[in-house]
Each structure stands twice: as C-alpha cells, then as structure tokens.
Amino acid sequence: MNVNGQHYRAIWLSKENPQIVEIIDQRYLPHRFVIHPLKTVEDTAFAIKEMQVRGAPLIGATAAYGMYLAGLNARRNNIEDIDQMYAEVFDTLLATRPTAINLQWALERQKAAIATVDTLEEKIAVSLATAKNVCDEDVEICKNIGLHGLPLIEAISKKKKGETVNILTHCNAGWVATVDWGTATAPIYMAHEKGIKVHVWVDETRPRNQGARLTSWELNEHGVPNTVIVDNVGGHLMQHGMVDMCIVGTDRTTYTGDVANKIGTYLKALAAHDNGVPFYVALPSTTIDWKTADGFSIPIEQRRASEVTHIQGLLQNGKVEQVQLTPTASQAANYAFDVTPARLVTGLITERGICVASEAGIKGLFPEKGQSRT
C-alpha cells in the first residue's frame, strides 16, 4: 500500500544489488521510516527475532528469503556440505519465533524446492524463485481475503444506510504484517477504495504497540480514518454499539478453528460474543495448522520482561528513546499470544472464502487438506 503517496511492499529484493533483500525496519515506525538491508542468515534471524519484521505472513516471506541468502553465503564462503548448511539454516530460522506457523510452512517449502535440484547454483536460483513466489502469492492471497471480506462490510454499510462502519482490530494484521494489503486490513482497504465509509478502532496492543505504531500509521498513510484506543476500551465500545464488527489476524489457527493471535485477542472475542458483535479472523490458509486440533497445545512465546517495563517513543526534542514505566524493583511477565476458542469466532475470512471456525467449515473450503493430518 502507500507510504507518503508511494507504493511499497513490506519486503523486496534490492534493485541495486540482487544479493540483498530489503525490509522496512518496523522497530522504528511510526517515528522513522527506515529501509534495512538483509545480507546474511544472521541478519534474517535477527530481523525475525527482534521484530524488524513481524506478522505471520511476513515472517514466512522473510524466512524464505533467508534460505536464498544462505545459498549466497555458502557460495561466498565455499562451504562444502551444502545439505548440512541448509539443514542448519532451516533450524536456525525455525527457532526464531515459536508461534507463527507460516515460518515453518515457508521453510518447508524452500527445503522441498531446494531438494529438487543438485548444484549450489541451482539451489540458489530455485530458492530465489521460491522466495519471490511466496511473496507474490501472499499478495494474491491477501487480495482474495479482501475480496471475500468486502461483502461483510458492504452489508453493514447498507444496513446502516451508508453511515460509517466501525471496525475494531487488534495488533497489526495490516499490510506491513504481510507483503501487501494485509489480512485483517485487506477488506478494510478494499471497502475504503470502493468509497464505503469505514472507521477503524485501533487497539494500541501492548506491550509492543503494533496497533498504535503500525496499524494506525499504515491506515493514516493510506487515508483510512482510524482512532487509537488502549486495549482496555474495546469492551466498553461494544457495550455501547460503537463497534459494528471486529476483524483480527492470526499467527496460527488449528484445523478445528481455534485462533492463536496476539495477546488480548481472546478478551475482545469475549466482549464481541457478549454483545452480539461479529468477530472475524482473516487468514491465509498458510496460517492453518493442519496437525493441531486443540488450540491450547500451540506453544505460546514468552518474551523479555523489558518489553513490558520499558517503552519506546518520541521525545519532544525529536529523539526516539526508551522510558521505564514500572518501579525498578518490579517483575514483569510477557506472554505474546493467546488462544481464542473457535466458539467465539463468527467466521474465518480466507483466500477461498468465508467459513465457520470449525473442522467442517475449514474442510469445506480446503477439502484437499483433509488427508494430510496425522
């Protein structure tokens, strides 16, 4: 989507040097727009782990490019045991984040692609093609999520006789969480471009404030009206009829419809359920875990306490600095995701259409996946 009037993707191959992958360093948004080069597997692992890139689809795309960079590195360093190198890189990248399933999916896809050819040069070529395909397909998938989600917004708009449709979202499942369009935001961008009046309630999404920093920023840049709220507010808004629907993303959804997403999603789903507000989850099918039935068996990442005790922001003098929020003596715990049970989800918006969050619903859209489970 657009940044300052210019179209960007969230990851791309450098035009000047095709041995370099470029990303928007999302740690500095919204106060600085920094384009950052990835030259090595270490750069890539750091980028995922330290959340220069984040969002399940973009993590997958970045890991896919990491496998390409690994090949370049092997060529530069004359590494002999290529198979072992790729296996190690696979493990390194897989270990960067535990919850997002796309990471594994993208790495498995690269592994399979690389195995189809013999020489290092061929492997480099095939891994570059695969990484590009992962990105292009992600754009197509997100577009289709947008097309399938759009009628939901149109229907509410009609029912409200053209009055503004208020949509609540949590965290950032926007275009900077994917390659372009976003998942939860794709229907919103499409509605906006079609001239439907939409307004987004943006949960700031503590502790890392992806909503306040990224979702609000990207909606601003693309011209979509939005209001930042603290994570505590959504329930109140829903009680007072100020939310017409919720759309969130997901880091992993079980084939039974349980949704692992950014911590706090479950609380909003409870409030939506309690107030009869539709609660949709937008996802590429790459985010579906075809092997896991119970959402509560998904590993939940625990991150550094300092993400809770400290926060980064813009000082009046224009510097971006961290401030400490808690007493120095205080402990903090930092669970990054929670699981919203399928019973609280109105529907899943996928690239193939909308389905009920249940095994039958998902199977209906993805019948070919029925056999793959163990």
Next chain:
Amino acid sequence: MNVNGQHYRAIWLSKENPQIVEIIDQRYLPHRFVIHPLKTVEDTAFAIKEMQVRGAPLIGATAAYGMYLAGLNARRNNIEDIDQMYAEVFDTLLATRPTAINLQWALERQKAAIATVDTLEEKIAVSLATAKNVCDEDVEICKNIGLHGLPLIEAISKKKKGETVNILTHCNAGWVATVDWGTATAPIYMAHEKGIKVHVWVDETRPRNQGARLTSWELNEHGVPNTVIVDNVGGHLMQHGMVDMCIVGTDRTTYTGDVANKIGTYLKALAAHDNGVPFYVALPSTTIDWKTADGFSIPIEQRRASEVTHIQGLLQNGKVEQVQLTPTASQAANYAFDVTPARLVTGLITERGICVASEAGIKGLFPEKGQSRT
C-alpha cells in the same frame, strides 16, 4: 501502609501548619516520591482533576479537605456571603471528576455538617473535624473490607495446600487510592501479614498505568510479591489456571450491583466468568449509588487523547519525561471507565461483609438504605 519502611497515609493535615493539607503527588510515582501541599480550593480541584490524587475514596477525602480549605480562604479574604461561597466550592469540586460517587457523598456530608453551625469559625472547625472523620472512617472501612475478604484468600490457600494464591487486580484500588489499606488490596495485605503466600498479577492499566506505577509500587514497598502484566494478558492467565481469583475496586456501584470501574475491568470480568475464576469487587458502601439502577446510565468520563498518545517514564539519564507513542497524525479516544454488569460479579466485599452483586444482596447488608431511593 509502608513506604521505604515508614508508615504513611495518602492524605493528612500538615504537622507544621494545620492550614495546609498534604498529599502524595501520585503523578510522579513510582519514579519520585513527592509530598505536595494543598492550600486552596483551586489546589484541591487541580489535585483531583489532574490526578495528583485518584481512587474513589481518596477523591472523597480530598474533596472533604477542600471544603475545609474553602473556609480558611473565606477567612483570609473576608468573604461575606459564606453560604454562596460554600455552594460555589461544592459545585467546583463536584465538577472535577464525573464518575466517582464518593466525591458527591463527601461533599454532601460536608455541606450538611457545615449547615449545622452558623459562624464561619464554627464552619471551619466542623469542616475540619468532618474531613478528619471521613479519613479515619475510610481507614476503618478498608480494614473491615480486608477482614471480610481475608477468608476468601485463606480458603483458596487451604484448598491449594499452602501453595501461592494468585490474585489478579486491575488499576489501583490500593492504599494510595484510599487513605490507608486500600479496598481491593486490603484482603491481600491482611493475607500477606498473616503469612499466607500470595502473589498479585498487576494489570498495568493503560492509559495511565495506575497498576504498573502505583499498585506494583505499593505492593513492592510493603513486601507483597507481584508481577506486572499488560492488560491483554489476564485472559490467557485465566485460561491456564494461573489466576485463583480477581479482586478489583469500583468508582461507583449501582444498588443493583452493576460495577463502574477503570476501563478494562469488564474484559477481565468476562474472562473470569468464561474460566470459572471468582471475580470480586471490594468497595466501601460510600461507593454505592443508591439512586441508580442501571449501570449503563452512569456517566463515563472521557479524558484527553494525549493520555493515550503520550506516556511518562524514566529516561536512562534519570529524568522523567513524556514520549509520544502514536503517529503524529493519529487520533485517539480515551474512555476512562466501563461498566461490568452484576451478572459477571461473584460477590461484593464491603465493610459489612460479602454479598451477591444484586439488589437483594446489597439490601441484605445495608437494610437501612432501602428507603432512601427515589
């Protein structure tokens, strides 16, 4: 309770000059411990409005002292129409915060007390005595809330065979929200002093972070183990059996049991209900609104957007500064309270005992209030 080993109340008459009231300026906690003098009604109104003091009981106590300071001011300035002056001060102080009912209760009490005597000197004397009584009674009330809540914690401790009892709280209903002991924290402090192992999950409570800044600070200072979490985490903890009970405070509770409290309380009550975790509200009966049946008719304060877009914290250089969290172009909305319907509340812990959050339950403990409703 204790600060750095020394006992404090949250408000007191200056020992050096009885024409000055002293408070802990809570805007600077936890990074600085600042004692601030109130000399005028304007000081008092500012203190309440700008949240140098906050918490329903402490707001009431501060307003009561404000009426005393008003009399001193009238004496200094030879104001003639004393009745009009008191009426204006009543209105000024009542307008400082709209949601907490104690504010009105304390002002009405002062108004009635002042009306019982004729001369300004008598009015000053009676208003000072009333303000002191409001404070002393608040301490007694909170102690009794503690004594009635303690058996709930003891029972869980026994059931867990002495293992740590994990209690989640939201915002600050601690001793710095009252004169001493706190409401939600009173049972916790009593359990801790009795040697029962307790641990508190402290919701940071955006946007003003009263949990992270005040609750965690006061628990630390008094030696009660606690862990700060972002407001998004509580649901996840409850899903995983990591919360044995919730105790929160309230700014106003209807005589039917609907609970207005800091924004986000409703979301935690929903999560507690969904996971079978007991959800208690601790309150002095002064917080009960005997005239309002429907919680949703309680006015909900909207505060400055800058409380959401900016946050104060400690820089590495030791300075306390504000940083901007959101993009400069972003709008923010700031609803300060929400209403938790009585159906989600396990019980109300009052100074007279515990009751069901219902008209019958409340009437059972406060039968004399049955007639006062319009």
